[in-house]
Every structure is written in structure tokens, then in C-alpha cells.
Amino acid sequence: MMRDVVLRILALIRKELKAVLNDPRARITLFVPPILQCFLFGYAASYDLTDVPYAVVDQDRSQASRELLAQLDGSGIFHRVGDGTVAGDAARALLDRRALVIVQIQQDFERQLQEGGTARVSVIGDGRNSNTAGIATGYVNTVIETFNAQWRQVHGDPGAGPPIRVVSRVWYNPNLETRWDLVPPLIANLSLLQTLLLTAMSVAREREQGTFDQLLVTPLTPTEIMIGKAVPSMIVGTLQATSILLVAIFWFRIPFAGSYATLYVGLLAFLLAAVGIGLLISSIVATMQQGMLFAFVCILPFTLLSGFATPLSTMPKVLQTATLLNPMRYGVDIAKQVYLQGADLHAVLPDLLPLGAMAVVTLSAAAWRFRHRL
């Protein structure tokens, strides 16, 4: 009896996998977009600036001001697009988006330095993207600090008191590479996207083509049909997650700190929840188009509120509470923690439990709806 059930489900799984993977166009849409997106995020999504065009207004034209500017130019990051003594030219460059920052050195820069006063450098960023501009002005600050240290060394330190060193260290991502924290979450992110779409449309497709009725007259029970629909999607999701993992490890060479077993246990719980949501959508909608739209409407907030793009702690309290219902939040957390921090099973338990609960609730709701619709 039990053997029959397993055989029936296996047959359905084989049929589903064939339906998904036999069509070359479908194969391409399943595997090319995730990997493409992985490269896109890996290469394009970076808050690290490698090229900052800046305009100079040097009203001092002294030895000291030239030294400071030489340090900016020598940093390998800044390149000068405008040079003058008139503030208007630099403002023009910023307005035209040719320059990202303006560095303006005041007339008495060298004199102040020599007299131990405060030599001021105005740094103006283009607030039309205040995040990028903030990073760029931060870089200018670093250069000025280096300049200060050198100036102190050469000229002694008249007037000023003892310095405090701020010693910063960064855990898990010592060079603060954006790629490190954007690529690992994609393992969860992209596999959820596809799994959800696939399951949301799988039953709808059968319904649209009229084959769902045929399935119902087979000895398969609704629960067995559901398992037969869930397992192939999870296999595809796991394959996608693995391909992204491989790209992260071997192409981008982001060190994997955790254990693969933990990651895959987490992934299993995560995909189970995703499949549950997908099947629930599938049990509600009538056409493929509706399924796709519903899935899309879910995926958008899932992604934006997962802590993937921006940290959860900056969100308003209401939204932070809402993210507790977001499977992506836990998936992204598992991927980050296991990948970068080397977390073990015990550490990701707070993520696994809600995912398990979500899987149970959505799967049984979907099963109930399937049985109810008959």
C-alpha cells in the first residue's frame, strides 16, 4: 500500500520534471536568468566607489594645498575634472553631473596650518544621490586624515593636543566589500523567486490546459498530487541555489565560512515555505497569468523587506514587525549567517522555526483548498 503511494508520487514527480525541463525554452528561463542576475549583482551592485570625478577650487594656490590635491589625485580613486579658482566653474561641473564632489580649499589654508589654526577644506557632494556622495566625501575625509598625519610628522604639531586613534575593525567582511554581502543572500533570493513562480503556475497550467481533471481521475489523492507538485519545484530550487552558490564560491571567490550541511538544511526549510506559498497561490488562482501576478505581488515585498537591499533596523517599527511574516527575511539571514559568519545549526534555529511554521501553515491550507475544490 505504502509502496503504491510512493510509486504514484514518483511517477508524478517524473512527469512534472519532464514538463518543466524538456522544453528548451523553459530550461533557459529557469537557469539563465538567476545566474545572469547573480553576475549582475556581483559586478554592478557595489557601494564601493572606484572612480570619483571631482572639481577643485584652490583659492590658496600654496605648497600645502598642492600637496593635499596631489594626495587626492594619487589615491587612484579621484580624478580631477575641473580646476580653477572660481567657485562658479566647479559648481557648474557638479550641476552638470561631471563632478561628484567639489573640494574647495580656502585662501588662508597654508597660513592656518603653519599658525596652528584650523585650516578648512569645504567638501561638497552631489546630493542627487546622497548615498554615493556620502561615500565619496568619506573618501575625501580619509585623504585629509592622511594629509594631517603627514603634516604633523613633518612640521611637528603646534598647538593641537594629543591625538586619539580610532581603531576600527570589521568582522566577517574585513575589506567591507559590498559584493560579499550582496551575493550570498542571492542563494535564497533567486531560488525563492523561481520556486514561487514555478509552483504558483504549475497547477494553474494544468487547469488552463484541462489536464488537472485528468489528474483527478487517477488513483492519486489530492495530497499526493500536492507532494508531486512540491517536490519537483524544490529540486529545481535546490539546483538553482547550488548554481548560485558555485558562482559565489568559484567565480567571485567569496570565502564560505560555514558548513554545507547547515546551509542545505536551512535551504530545505526555506524552499518548503516557498513551495507552500506557491501552492497556496496556485490553489486560489484560475489562470497562469493570475498565478504569475500573484507571485509577483508577493515577491516584491518579500525582496524589498528581507534586509537584502537595506538593513531591517532602519525600517519603521510596523514594517519591522511585518517582516516577521516574510520567509525571505529568514532565508537571507540563513544564507548570510552560514556563508559569511559560519553559523551552525543551533545559531540559525531562530530562522528555521518560523520557516517550518510557515511551511506547515501554507501547505496544509493549500491541501485543504485542493480537497475543498473537488
Next chain:
Amino acid sequence: MNAKMVRVRALVVKEFRQIVRDPSSIAIAVVLPVMLILLFGYGLSFDIREAPIAVVDEDGSPDSRAVVAAFQLSPYFAVRLTPSAPRAEALLAANDVGGLIRIRPDFARHLRAGDAEIQVLVTGTDANNARLMEAYASGAIAEWSARSAAEGQPTVVGPAIAETRMWFNDANDSHYFLVPGLIVLVMTLIGSMLTALVMAREWERGTMEALFVTPLRPDELLLGKTIPYFVLGLLGLVLCLAAATLLFHVPFRGSVWMLAGVSMLYLLVALSVGLLISSAVKNQFLASQIVMITTFLPAFMLSGLVFDFRSMPAAVRAVTYVLPARYYVALLQTIFLAGDVWSVILPATAVLGLMAAVLLLATRRVTRKVLE
């Protein structure tokens, strides 16, 4: 001429009825934009406010307490005073706090000897956040030293200091550039996604061929198909504009006419991309995937909306030049925050206009071919 108008009007009326009756079109045209506005406006932010941070004061002197107070006063941090460094590190490892400030014993003595040290430790699992925390921590320390300098205490200021200002965005509020950027996403969604899906559906259901046997000419067909979605796009624009100015108080320094003009131009480009894709693949699922990959994701990732394209590898940067979204983002951010700056507007609208012309011609060609 009159007959032509009648035919186009008939098609437009039919399209509008279809939109109104089909819940899925309404979902893309109204529900998704509203959701994007709320999610972007409230959920997305690059600004740190009250970030949880552990502070370990191992010194306990008046000097070290003053440093702690500087962190407590900072709007950027929510300080959790922690008695010992291992406890704080445990909090950090559990992600309960995003950073750790450690003031070693003998801080006060070292301060007078001139080699005091404050440790700042942040987790790099979110690199951008970590960098901001680091910068704000240095800022809080600098503020404290400036204050103690004013009181004649030992200082760390100088010799040269940078005075940073942010033009067009004095408040340094990331909503100011994210919310205008949102308009790009909504326009892309309505323009490309909705049209691609709707046209692909007509192909799938075979109603496209039915349209071909009517007296409708190809350009009339295109006109009839674009007008309703163009109107929907403008509706989305008004929605976003209202949200940006009324809900999120983003300053609007340009002119509304300029904004409307460039938005219509971008909408034309997005519409023709959607029409082209759908007539190329004629399959809803495939069309939606292609639209995601070629328009929506690039509009989010490669347009300069979030990430600076100057820092992308040369190959990726080359791709951004053919992205209409890149020019539209530049236009929107400028019109919203800087005003009608002709030196930005002219080149960008010229490129968009060229793109619109080329794409519309291409769409017309494709539509005519099928008719033969």
C-alpha cells in the same frame, strides 16, 4: 481620416474596457505602483537612525563617560551599555547589535599622555551599513573632541578639517533620491511589463489575428494599443508625484511641465520595448521573464538609481549607455532636486527621443511583417 479616427477610437475603447474588467491589469497598473511607493518610501532607506550599538566602558573615568555620552546623544545610535567586552562580542555575534565601541581601561591616563585609543568594531555582513556606522562613530568621537576642545580639554581636531555639505539634499535624506527613482520603476513596470503581457496574451489567445482581419491598419493598431497604456502610465506618474511631494516631502525644484514632458518620452520608450518583446516571443511567461531581465532589473540596478555606474566594470558600464532608465533617472533626480538644468536635460532628452524614434519604428516594422 475620419474613418481612421473611428477605428482607433474603437480599439482604445475596447482596450480600456479590457483593462477595467481584468483584475490583473489593474493589479499591475494600480496595486503594484502603490505597493512600490509604500515599500520604497517607508521600507527602503540608506540612512541610519538609532542603530543598536554596544558600548563597553572599561575605564569609567569622567573622560570615558563623556565619550559614552556623545554616543548616547547621537541620533544615529541606540546605545546598549554592556559591562564586559565578551558580553558585547556575544551580542555582536548574535546580530543583536550592529557594532561595538570599546574604551579601554586607562583611557583617561592615555588621553593625557597623548596615545588614547577607542576601538570601533562593526559587522561587515552589510557592508554599506557597516561603513555608515564606522563613519558615524568617528563623527560622534569627533564631536566629543570638538566639545572638549572648546572646554579647554585635550583635543584631536586638526590641523586641516573637512567641512562637508551635501548640495541639493541638505538633510542628507536618502528618500530624496530613492522616491524620484521610484517613478522610473513604476513607469517601467506599467510601460513595459503591462504592454508586453497584454500583447503576448492576445497572441496566445489568437485574438491578435482576429484584429488583423479588421480594417485596422498596423499604425492604427499600434496607436490604439499604446494610448490606453500611455494614459495608465500617466496615472501612475501622478500617483507617484503626489506621494513624493505630499507623503515623503521630497523637494520639487524643477517645473511640472518639464517632468511631464520627459516622463512621456520615457513612457514611449518603455511602451515600445514592451511591444517589441511581446511580438518577438508571443508568450506571456517568457515575455514577463524577458521584461524583468531587460528592463525592470536594469532600471533598478544599472541606472545609477542605487549604485554609481562610474564604479562598475567597463563592460557593465558600456551596457548602461543603452539603458533608457539611466537617462530618465538622471533627469528625474535633477528635475526634482536641482531644478530645470538645461545642461543635463538637453542631452538626456535627446538620447531618449532618439531611442523612442528607433524603437517605435522597429515596433511598426515588426507589426507590419506579421500582417503579410
